[in-house]
Structure formats: C-alpha cells, structure tokens
Amino acid sequence: MNNNIKLSKEKREAMILEIKSYFENERDEELGDLASGLILDFIIEKIAPEFYNQGIYDVYAYMNDRIEDVLGLQKY
Template identity: 35%
Template sequence: MAIELNKDARREAIASIERYFREYMEEPIGNIAAGGLLGFFLEEIGPAIYNQAVADVQARLQARVMELDIEIHEEEFQYWRKLERGGKGRR
C-alpha cells in the first residue's frame, strides 16, 4: 500500500523541508529536490511509521475490547436474588 499525502499536506511538507534546509543545513534545497526527498521518505520510511501506527491502534482497540465485559456485563440468574433483597418480583 503506497502512502500518499493529499495535495495540501504534500505542499506543506515540501515547504517544511525547504525551511529545514534553509535553517539547519549549509545548502538550501529547491522545491523539486524537496519533493523528491519527501517522496523518498514516504516510500522508504513511511511504511515503518504507518505499520507502527496500525500496531498502536490494534493494541488500543484490543484493550477496549477486553474492557467490554466489565462495562456491559450483566449478572445472570438474578431474579431470585433481587426478590430476596426486597426487589420486585411475581408473587
């Protein structure tokens, strides 16, 4: 699965790369080179970040699924217990 950025995000990412090079590197980078560098990072490193994000979401969802029993559990065979505690029941 190719990792793609929408047009606006891609434009902002390229501008950010250009700014980074202006402020921290000895040589500035042009728009085309910054786009190429972004493409390289998306193809080479993007999948590792994406896969980690998927693993994080899976872990979080699994934790939530494990909590379902606690959140929505109903005790079974409660009719007589409720009746013995003075609850409503058929008589």
C-alpha cells in the same frame, strides 16, 4: 511494496516547504523544489510505512484493551 499514501497538491507543497526550511535552518543548505520533492518521495516510500504500521499496532493494542473493558460489563 505498493504505496497508497496520497497527498493533496496543497499538502505536498506544504511538506516540500517544510523540507526546504529544515535544510536551510538546520544544515545551512538551500534545496530547490525538485530536490525537496525527491526527499519527500523517499520518506513516503521508505520511511512512512513504518510509522503507519506502528499506528496500526497502537490502535490494535488500544482496541484490545477496550474489548477487555467491554467483557467486564457481563452480568452473571
């Protein structure tokens, strides 16, 4: 699967800090930048597409509802 998720350097660094913080606070484990970056890469490659696809489905359902609303504006 082609992964088109691109992060700015600043966003990637912020996410790595979040991962490091999570592991330290929730698991009492200290991770370095490399390990945290690899976890982030795994999430982006394997998990994020499912959330993206769910977002697409949610938008599709929302837009279909709005189209039905528009059809109700017809004049007879």
